[in-house]
Amino acid sequence: MSRGLEHVQNIGRANSLLAAEPAGWMETLGARIAQAEPGRVVLELVAGPQHRHGGGVVQGGVITQIADAAMGMSLATLQEDGMWNTTIELKINFIRPAIQGRLRAVGRVVEMRQTLLFSEADVFDDQDRLVARASSTCMPVPEGQGRE
Amino acid sequence: MSSQTEVVSPAWRWLGISLVELGEGNATVEMTPTDDMANHAGFVHGGMITALADSAMGRSLYTLNPGIVRAMSFDLKLSFISAGKVGEKLRATGRVVHAGRRTAVTECRVEAPGGRLVATASGTFAITRNKE
Numbered sequence: 288m289s290r291g292l293e294h295v296q297n298i299g300r301a302n303s304l305l306a307a308e309p310a311g312w313m314e315t316l317g318a319r320i321a322q323a324e325p326g327r328v329v330l331e332l333v334a335g336p337q338h339r340h341g342g343g344v345v346q347g348g349v350i351t352q353i354a355d356a357a358m359g360m361s362l363a364t365l366q367e368d369g370m371w372n373t374t375i376e377l378k379i380n381f382i383r384p385a386i387q388g389r390l391r392a393v394g395r396v397v398e399m400r401q402t403l404l405f406s407e408a409d410v411f412d413d414q415d416r417l418v419a420r421a422s423s424t425c426m427p428v429p430e431g432q433g434r435e
Numbered sequence: 436m437s438s439q440t441e442v443v444s445p446a447w448r449w450l451g452i453s454l455v456e457l458g459e460g461n462a463t464v465e466m467t468p469t470d471d472m473a474n475h476a477g478f479v480h481g482g483m484i485t486a487l488a489d490s491a492m493g494r495s496l497y498t499l500n501p502g503i504v505r506a507m508s509f510d511l512k513l514s515f516i517s518a519g520k521v522g523e524k525l526r527a528t529g530r531v532v533h534a535g536r537r538t539a540v541t542e543c544r545v546e547a548p549g550g551r552l553v554a555t556a557s558g559t560f561a562i563t564r565n566k567e
Contacts, residue, residue, distance in 0.1 A: 398516050405516060420557070422555065422557060
């Protein structure tokens with residue numbers, strides 16, 4: 288549950304996240320947005336050989352990537368149009384190895400403050416086992432900053 | 436629930452940490468910060484809140500079955516969300532997220548009266564399982 292500062296429920300943004308075709312890193316990695324509602328965003332990735340390191344399991348950065356994105360997007364669904372966020376700190380625990388199948392990163396908002404935004408994510412495998420747990424602190428920034 | 440059988444560590448005694456509630460995989464502890472626990476700004480020092488969260492998470496591991504004979508944190512992470520005030524009772528609830536053979540992952544919420552979120556935490560512990 289999110290508390291703290293009054294914030295918008297940006298349903299329009301949640302819907303446009305859901306409608307958008309994967310582009311950029313999401314396309315490269317093969318990730319997609321499976322669910323989006325204010326305060327909660329779910330990313331999915333079907334893990335294959337292209338995501339594994341030499342040890343034969345999905346590389347931690349791949350898991351971190353979808354967790355980070357799920358967290359950042361969940362925060363964005365509680366921000367006004369014209370504002371987005373950037374991660375300033377992130378921590379993750381890898382709980383069990385993932386090898387293949389659908390990975391789901393469920394990002395949720397913990398708290399929205401004026402200058403700092405807090406979120407968490409759980410990453411599950413296709414048998415709904417907890418693969419990783421992450422938390423992050425983000426900072427609000429104008430949408431589109433640093434792009435083009 | 437009874438504190439009669441609870442062996443309180445010197446650190447808990449010194450900080451005034453007490454056990455409030457135990458469940459399977461969770462533990463709630465309380466501490467009322469004193470003037471000695473304030474930082475320069477007059478709020479509760481983050482290290483004090485960290486000690487409370489660490490205690491709640493560590494204690495939650497001892498509620499597992501099969502039992503754990505030793506749990507030592509080797510990684511702690513806190514997010515300080517709102518300031519803790521001196522004299523305002525802090526309640527920390529630690530929960531086991533995952534317990535493996537040698538390590539365990541826990542999480543914690545620290546709340547002030549009225550449920551105001553003061554901090555969230557996660558901790559990783561080296562554990563020793565009870566040999567049947």
